[in-house]
Structure formats: C-alpha cells, structure tokens
Amino acid sequence: MAAPEGSGSRPITLREIEAQVSQYWEATRVLPRALADRPGAPIFRFTEGPPTANGAPHMGHVVQRILKDLQLRYRRANGYRILSSMAGWDCHGLPVELQVEKQLGVKSKLEIERYGIDRFSEACRTEATTAAGLFVEMSRRIGFWLDYDHAYFTLQPTYIESVWWSLKTLFDRQLLEKGHYVLPYCPRCETPLSSHEVAQGYRETSDPSVTVRFPLVRPDGPRRSLLVWTTTPWTLPANLLVAVRSDLAYVTVAGPDGEELVLAGEALERYGLTHARVVERCRGSDLVGREYRPPFDFAGPGPGRYRVVADDSVTATDGTGLVHTSPSFGPEDQRIGAAAGVGSFDPLDSRGRFTDRVPPVQGKFFKAADPILTRDLESRGLLYASGTIRHTYPFCWRCDTPLLYRAVDSWFLRTRRLTDRLVAYNRRVEWIPAHLRDGRFGNFLTEAKDWALSRNRYWGTPLPLWVCPQGHTTCIGSFAELAERIGEPLPADFDPHRVGVDRLRVRCATCQDVTRREPYTLDTWYDSGCAPFAQYHYPFESGRFDPNEPLDFICEGLDQTRGWFYTLHVLATALFDRPAYRRVLVNGMVLDENGRKMSKSKGNAVDPLELLGEVGGDALRWTFVAVDFTEPMRISPAIVQSTGVRFLRTLLNVAAFYLQNSRAGGPGWDGRPPHPTGALDRWILSRWETTREAVGRALESGDPRPAIAPITGLVDDLSTWYLRRSRPRFWAEEASADRTDAFATLGAILDGLAHLLAPFLPFTTEWLHQEVARTGWKSAETSVHLAAWPVAVAARSPELETAMERLRAEVEQGRVLRQRAEVKARIPLAELAYASERPADWAPLGAEADRLLAEELNVRAIRWGAAPADWSESEWVVRRDRDRPVAALPRRPTPELAQEGLLRELLRRLQQARKAAGLDYTDRIDLTLAVDRATREAVERARDRLIADLLVGRLEFHDGPLPDGPGVQRWTEEGFDWAARLVRVAPAPGSRP
C-alpha cells in the first residue's frame, strides 16, 4: 500500500484511508481472490436476497448489506466456502414495469400493447440492469463483497428455467391450481395482487357511508324495508343478496312516514331508533327467504336472487346487521353467492370502469360512481342515511390507486395444504431476534391463505401453463420439454419471456391438440423465493445447490417477514420438504434523526451515497452494528459522527502513535507472538484475549451486537491506559527488552485488531494491517481479508484484569488528591503515603503496581503502612474514608523537585515553540535561552536531556533581555520571564532519523 506520506505529522484521514484501500484492492485483485471458490472447504450456505432492480438503493439496503458482509467475512476468515457469494437482482414485476411506464409516458395496458410488448419488455430489461449498477456502486462504497461479476438476475433464461422446473414440480404435486376467486385487484395495473403486496398499501381514507332501503316484496301493508349499510355504493348495482345472521335478534320498527324498517336490535341505537315503536321482533332465521326489490335492476332477474340468506360471518357491530352481498366484489360475498347459486354480475371492465350494463354511470371509474349512484338512490327515496367514514382501505403499493376486490381467474399455490409443515419447519429456524419465530412469522404461517401466483401483466416469468380446448392443462418444466411440445428446437436466442414464449405453438401433452398459454406472468415474489436454487440453474446444472440443505444464514429487513422470508419458506417446504434457512438475522427499519420513517415523499430520506461521501463506509458500518439494529434505528450524519467516526478516531490515534514511533527509529514488531514480562503488557494482552473470545462468540452466534461493548472497551483501555502509561517505553533510544516488549505487545494487538475487526471495518483494518506490517514485519498477507481469523497469542488472566481494574480505581482517587494539593502535575512530589498495606488483590501486578501508580501521579515513591499521625494538614492533603485518613500527598514539592518541575515547564514550552515554528519532530535546532538563574541552573544540570529531547545542535545562554528577531519566543505569564530563540539547522548526517 502506498505510504501515507503526510506532511509532518498530519494524521491520515478516514477518507484517505478508504480511497487508498479501494485502490489497493483493485490493484491486487483482492476481491476475486477472497471470493474464489474453495472446493473441499466446509460449506456455509447463504443467499443474497435480491433487491428489486428499480430505482436507487436506500438506507435499508445499506444496513442489510453491512450485516450480511460482516457475517460472510467472518465465515471466510474461518475457512468456509460460501455458497453462494453471488449478488442477485429481482428484475421482474410491477415495480419495474411501473418505472418503465413512467419513463415511456404510458399509462395503461392498452397503451403498453400499442407500444409493443417486445419494446416494452426490452425497456424493462434495460431498467433492471441499470438499477443494478447503482447497487454495485453503493456496495463498493460500504465494502460489501459479493460476486458482482457472476450475479444472478431473475430475468436470466437459466433462472427462469429453474423457476419453471419448480412450478412443474408443484403442478405435479397438485399444489398449483386455477381458481376464480375474489382477489384484491388494481384497476390501473389491471391485475390482481397478492396479499403481501396489498399489505403494503393500507392507509387511512374517507369513504361514503350509506344506509339504503331494500323494500321487501309483500302483498299488502305499509312499505317495509330492510336497512342495508355499505361503504361501497358502487357495488350496489351488483347486489344479488342480503345476508343476516340466523341467531341474531332483528326488529321491525315504525318509521316517520308510516313506513317500517328492519334492522338488527343491536343497531337501533346507532340509528337513533331506540324509542321507535316496535312492530315486530324476530330472529335472523325468520327473515331468510324473504324477497326484496334490489336498489338497481341492472343485474336482472336470476334464480334465487334478491332474497335474504343466512351467514355466520354477519355481525351487527357495524351497520344494520343486514349485509349487502355482491358476489363479484367481496370474498365473503362470493362464498355466500356461490352457496345460494345466484351467479354473479360484474359490470366493470378491466380498468375498473362501468360498462354499458349500468348506463347511469357508464364509463365512470368505480369510485367516481359512488356519488352518482347515491344521488340516484336519494331521488328514488331509497337512501335512508348517508355520511362519510374514516377507515383504512388498501391502495396499490406501487401506483397508489384504490384497490377493489373482485372475482378473477387466477392460479394459486395451495399453501394452506402445507400449513402443518410450514409451522413445524419454522420451529427449526433460529430467528434473531428470537420472538419473530413464534410471534409475527409463526402467526402469519398459521393464518396464511393460498398464494395467488398469477399476474395479468407483461414483464415477468411467463406462467408455463398451456390449456387445450378439451381443458387439459400442460405444465412445462424445462426448455427441452418446451422444444418437444412445439416439435422443433428452440431458437438459439430464445428468450423465455412473453415475447419469446407467447408466439410458440405448443401441443397438448394429453391430446396433442393446439393449446393456448394461460396469459399470465408470475408474482415476482415467487421468482425471488426460488433464488437459492435458481441462481445455480438447479436441477439442470448440479453441484452447488443441495436440495437437502437449508441455507445457514440469511439477513434482511423486518419488512420481509411476509415477503422473502415467507416465499423462501413456502417454496423450500413445498419443493424440498425442509426449512429454507437455519438462521435468519432481521434488522429493523431505518428512521431519520427525529425518529420518523424515511420516505421520498416526505423528503427526509437520507441518500446513502451522500452520507457515505460525508462519513465514509467504515464509520457507517460501525454505527449500524453499534446501534440496536433489530429495532427501528435513527440515522443521521451527527449520529454516525458520534458513534462510528468517534470510535475509528480513537483506534487510528493509537495506531498513529505506534506507527510514528516505529518509523522514528523504534523497532516495530517482528510478527512473532509477544512474550512480555511486565504486568502492563501481560494485562493488555489478557484484555485482548478476552475481547477476541467475546467477538468470536458473538459472530459465531450470528448476532454481532454482543461484540461491540468488548471491542470498544479494549480500544478504550488500549488508548487511555496502556498507551498512556507506556509512552516513554516507545521513545527509548537504546534497544532493551522493555522496548521490544512494548513494540511487540502493541504491534501484536494492533495487527490482531486488524484481523478481529476486519469483518466490521474492512477499509480501516486493511490499512492498519498493511501499515503495522510495514514497520518491520515483512510477511504481511496481501490482504487482511485473505487472512485467517486470529488465534490466541497470549494467556488470559482474569485475576490480572481484576487487579488492574482495582489499581485504576485507586489511580483515580490519587488524581483527585493531587488536584486538591494544587501542585501542577508536572511538578513531582516526593511520595504518596497510604495508611494501609498494599492490597492483596494487587498481587498479580507485582512491583509494577507501585510504579504505575507513582508514574501516573508523578510522585517519587509510594509508601505503604505510613502513620497517619504524621499527616499534618499544613503539610499534607489527606484522603479520608468515613473520617479515617487513608492516604496523603505532600502539599509542596521539595526544592530539588521544584527545580525539576521548572525544567519540565521550560521543556514543554520549548516543545510548543518548536511546533509553533512549524518544525518537524526530526528537525534539529540551535537554541538560545534567556532565563532566570534558577531555571538556568536546572537546565545546566539536565543539559544532556534537554539536548536530546529537543534535538538541539548548539545550546547557548543569553544574559540580559533577548532582542526580538526570527525564531524568538517569550513567556512572561504565571511569574515566568523566559525567552528563547530557535533556529532550524540542517540535520547532521547519521543522526536520529
């Protein structure tokens, strides 16, 4: 890696590191090497959940990718063969079609067909591949390593052929069937939607709430009407029945104009009829069979129509307890209508507009018919009450059009026949967080309806089903079979989309008659559910996909509970009779900094690339792991700064210290495990081992969260205690065992951290590993990401860790005491005296305990077992514990120590002057000093030290005031009267570096 040749000692920035590392990876082709297959190695099964290839990636994609990458890097470091590392994209379906419709400016299926399905499909293909490019760029910036050169696309012929194979398998198992059922239907997209698509589009809206008179047919007496409530007046022309509940109490009350009204007893209050005169009381069952005149007569007569029927689904908690039933427009209605054998009446065209079968609203969009029909009812005296109601209603998740429920032909995967196995296999899955298994996901499995698979659209996997005039269905499960059925080889450039498939003349497999393809495409969620095997073109190419093995790990957002998690699980159960995955890590949604959901329309969405440009990939990675990603999480530049950037900066500061001293003549680390004798070194190595084990445990478990606290704890200890107390050891000019131990210990831990944190921080750790290796260890791996997971290099000692913790607590107490003494920390004091003996649990620290304490507090000695009686308040500051004196510090330094303090004061100021003059820490200077007598004595006594510390060539003293001039500095505050002139001189040959 290029040396970070900073000018002077300017520290390298995170941005520079990431740029350098990216280049380095390119140059050394690390990514393909890391992802290279490892035949024979233990297998870790994974599949990338394919994002929909339309539009730009958002923060949700970023979190998942970070979490996936973390686990995959960990497994690679442990020698696993990842099956598969392929990136993947979900290229089909409404999301892509809608994007293309916008681009082309077309608005309906008719316009698409005028434009040409072939050209439209081509545009969809282009859109899918373009969008994939945006994901690749984002992934590169966060260091998400997948095989982008061999990605799977659900539009690939091989992929589609695998999907066909699966459909044929299900067809043969009689799990794939056609039905005419009421489904949610988008009139703009002109297609039914699956329940998981509908689920994404519920929102609060206002609808009419009308109560209508349905006059009963009876020979005599006053007019008597059923009161019927609905929020969809547009369905009234399709009314064929009214449903009641047999065991519910109904009453007939007298209305204002002598008319009589029938409704459930429970509903009287709702209609303000509590005090109305009751004409008759009965049960629902008594009403069954009564005929009424429908509000509109467009449906015409038919057997059994316009009667009261009984159904258990009826309640009186809303409305009147008499339920308007239009078999074409509601799931319950359809069932009730079928039971009564009344047929159906659907006066809407495929775009949700009324046909000429309902002249008053002909050509009107179904919603637009509501007010017109309501007025019509009013004019005929049939409207009893009207208002509006706020409730949640489904809208199309892609185009925001209100959906309607209507009976349509559709192909279903009969998932309800699999419910027991779906539930049983889910019990084998390890969900993170665990509550999802029996909570949300488990609940859904028990309730799940059959899966409506077919879409009346263009861009998707064509349903490989052909029907002949005799009604035989032929399901084709491979291209070879297709060729056989058309009686000739497929064209060389065969594209298994509608354009390529619809023109083929397929012969019926049963009777050889000419067939017609079922004109549907497949729900794109089915495509992505096939990813584990279809990406490998199973079963046409064998080897890497094992039908008996679930995936070891997948990771997606919580929104996939009903999406990919579900479709994977259903298909694995139906096709392979096993769970789809062993472990699934689920992340929460990403919110903005105020905790609000990010959305494009609200304008509060954080653009991933923008944020990455600001804070960098590693800082974002660290932040996403450090916050609780299983819950909704707030993300903003400020949060990344204080979490991710902050942590990285501490780590880099430690590294910078080590690297700088290594280059300045320190020995660096030779790459061997350290065997230090000192307690401080052994302590930090023990801390390292504790951390290494904790991180390994966490990543092994699939949940990285427990790794965070140990890591930040270690880095903090390293920075604020180990390094703080070890600094002079790194400055030693002469080789010594102690200096070697210091470099070896810190070097080993920094390189160890590079390996340990590589899955978390791929950029920074690569830089760190390469840089540490450069300081003297020549056999660095090409990349830390090609290296093995770190093994133990030292012994753990919990006793030593505890002892150090106690010592540090004592140090803190000592610091407080020193502040109370009001003697500057740089002025040494003679001793720190304790009334007690040295604590027994400090034993693992040995003699170093006193030394660490003394150095940190700048006292010359620690005296144990001192007599508190000697601690006069005028001479000592005393720490007391419940009035008992426990420790004491002298209030003043001895004269010698005071002089030494003076020297340190001067040295410090001269160092500052060096820096202020822009001198590098290797520059030599000539120094002229004009100082008072006491200071001069102190300097002369420590002349060698001053010359060495300040890299002084010639040292002179100036009597009297030093005249102003270049390089002259003066200090007159705090009672000092000092001046100095610093002049840079050329470095002497052979001098320290």
Added chain:
RNA sequence: GGGCCCAUAGCUUAGUUUGGCUGGAGCACCCGGCUGAUAACCGGGAGGUCGUCGGUUCAAAUCCGACUGGGCCCA
C-alpha cells in the same frame, strides 16, 4: 379493528432473562488540568419522575395490568 416488538440523560447505550448496594458508560455541555497520539488525553461538575398510571413485594428500570408514543405485520 387484531398481533408482535420497542421506550433508560440532548444523542448512542449498559443494566431487564434470575427484583436488592447512591441506575453505569461514551459523546455533546460547563469548570479545571495535561501537552513528543493533539479534532487526542486526564480530573471535576451539571444533566435521569428509567414513556405514563396502577398493581404485586420488605424492596421494582427489572415482575403483572392498563394507557401513551414509535415501528413492523395482519385485516
């Protein structure tokens, strides 16, 4: 309307499984210190009705219930 999950200082969080010492950190803030890591380091301070209300208990951030707010899912 139903289900699951979450709520600790301005921010990120530990502690909640198994109730028990004055609820810990870090960042930011204020005061002071240090100065061969310097957008670093050290000391002190301020900042918490542990979302709200109620219950169980000698004792509740922790267990139970209701509510509020947020998220996801279902209808």
